[in-house]
Amino acid sequence: MDKKDFYQLVENRKSIRKFKKDPVPKDSLERILAAAMQAPSGKNRQNWRFYIVQGKKRDEYLKHSQKSWLGIKDVLKARLKPSLYDFTERFFFTLGDAPVLIFAFSHNSSEEKYLTSIGSVYMAVENLNLACTVEGLGCCTMGAPLEIKDDVIKFLDLTGDPEIKSKELELLCGVVVGYPDHNPPKAPRQIEGRIHWLE
Numbered sequence: 001m002d003k004k005d006f007y008q009l010v011e012n013r014k015s016i017r018k019f020k021k022d023p024v025p026k027d028s029l030e031r032i033l034a035a036a037m038q039a040p041s042g043k044n045r046q047n048w049r050f051y052i053v054q055g056k057k058r059d060e061y062l063k064h065s066q067k068s069w070l071g072i073k074d075v076l077k078a079r080l081k082p083s084l085y086d087f088t089e090r091f092f093f094t095l096g097d098a099p100v101l102i103f104a105f106s107h108n109s110s111e112e113k114y115l116t117s118i119g120s121v122y123m124a125v126e127n128l129n130l131a132c133t134v135e136g137l138g139c140c141t142m143g144a145p146l147e148i149k150d151d152v153i154k155f156l157d158l159t160g161d162p163e164i165k166s167k168e169l170e171l172l173c174g175v176v177v178g179y180p181d182h183n184p185p186k187a188p189r190q191i192e193g194r195i196h197w198l199e
């Protein structure tokens with residue numbers, strides 16, 4: 001691969017919050033998940049777990065997404081300009097019509113530092129974001145489901161799961177996936193104060 005292509009890909013990735021209703025072919029989903037699982041992980045534990053939600057089950061999640069909005073809206077009201085606030089509210093109410101919803105969990109272990117486990121899963125989630133871009137798909141990683149962790153666990157039918165009960169298995173984020181139906185501007189990056197060189 002050309003060096004330029006990689007940096008262009010990283011730059012092209014952006015969060016998409018409005019989707020066409022077209023379904024995503026299973027082989028595309030399999031490829032983005034395979035790419036996710038190429039990520040590095042602490043002690044190579046590959047401690048990511050993914051739950052892929054589509055169809056009627058995905059529609060069922062909307063009521064939970066709407067509830068998660070309540071936990072987040074006051075912070076966003078203070079931070080976002082009104083038009084963006086309204087857009088974000090709509091996103092939580094509809095998931096931007098995304099046909100696919102992926103939940104990423106971390107399997108934590110006393111043999112590995114907590115933050116290493118969490119970081120490993122987020123590396124996989126970024127791979128998944130980049131793979132979506134390559135596939136012509138859009139996605140948006142969402143911390144919002146963490147506002148309603150218990151509801152998500154019930155929704156995924158995991159309440160009785162021994163690893164959930166022992167808190168070994170921990171929800172980290174949701175990712176909506178689908179074909180983009182908007183082309184938002186790239187969120188600007190700040191460099192100042194982010195990098196410190198030492199010699």
Ligand SMILES: Cc1cc2nc3c(=O)[nH]c(=O)nc-3n(C[C@H](O)[C@H](O)[C@H](O)COP(=O)(O)O)c2cc1C
Pocket residue numbers: 013014015016017088091140141142143144145173186187
């Ligand atoms: C861990 C994490 C949690 C996020 N949670 C949400 C969320 O709940 N809702 C949302 O609309 N966007 C969410 N985002 C997307 C960010 O808002 C977005 O990445 C950021 O504004 C930069 O924009 P970009 O992804 O287009 O570059 C989240 C991103 C990350 C990495």
